[in-house]
Amino acid sequence: MLKAMKAIIVYESIHHGNTEKVARAIAEALGADLKKASKVEAKELTKYDLIGFGSGIYYGRHHKNIFDLLKHLPYQKGRKVFIFSTSGIRKLPLINNFNKPLEKKLKEKGFEIAGIFDCRGWDTYPFIVKPFGGVSKGRPNSKDIEDAKEFAERVKKHFFEKQL
Numbered sequence: 557m558l559k560a561m562k563a564i565i566v567y568e569s570i571h572h573g574n575t576e577k578v579a580r581a582i583a584e585a586l587g588a589d590l591k592k593a594s595k596v597e598a599k600e601l602t603k604y605d606l607i608g609f610g611s612g613i614y615y616g617r618h619h620k621n622i623f624d625l626l627k628h629l630p631y632q633k634g635r636k637v638f639i640f641s642t643s644g645i646r647k648l649p650l651i652n653n654f655n656k657p658l659e660k661k662l663k664e665k666g667f668e669i670a671g672i673f674d675c676r677g678w679d680t681y682p683f684i685v686k687p688f689g690g691v692s693k694g695r696p697n698s699k700d701i702e703d704a705k706e707f708a709e710r711v712k713k714h715f716f717e718k719q720l
């Protein structure tokens with residue numbers, strides 16, 4: 557018999573709440589708990605089968621609170637995890653793959669990465685773009701949210717296939 561999946565989404569969303577919209581959609585699709593990284597204790601995470609870490613991208617990487625939380629986690633030995641983010645600028649694999657630092661840290665901790673999702677998020681941070689309404693205005697949009705839900709379904713499928 558397949559074991560039920562206990563999942564949690566751990567996120568930070570400090571700029572416009574962009575990533576929170578994505579986090580809520582993924583949590584709903586997975587039936588997962590949802591918590592900010594600053595409000596989670598590392599030891600709490602060990603009771604989950606699947607953990608999703610996500611945030612906006614700030615200076616080329618995920619939010620510091622996620623990295624700080626990981627520092628307090630023991631070695632995870634194959635525990636399933638996925639990553640998500642929103643960013644002002646599109647990811648360019650060889651130039652600005654902003655998932656790399658978090659991916660590396662998770663692998664060092666023994667996690668198995670079951671998927672990565674990123675989409676654009678409204679960005680008014682660079683003062684030069686602010687008077688023009690910022691970049692990636694209107695994102696994440698309804699298509700991004702649908703894509704996030706589809707991503708969650710693929711992660712769920714991956715999780716149960718690995719159990720068979």
Ligand SMILES: Cc1cc2nc3c(=O)[nH]c(=O)nc-3n(C[C@H](O)[C@H](O)[C@H](O)COP(=O)(O)O)c2cc1C
Nearest residue numbers: 569570571572573574575612613615616644645677
């Ligand atoms: C301090 C700061 C630094 C940022 N650095 C980057 C960056 O390096 N690359 C990028 O594409 N977007 C960058 N952004 C834009 C955010 O990643 C984008 O707006 C994201 O959707 C914010 O998510 P949030 O609303 O969930 O915080 C930055 C935004 C802020 C406020």
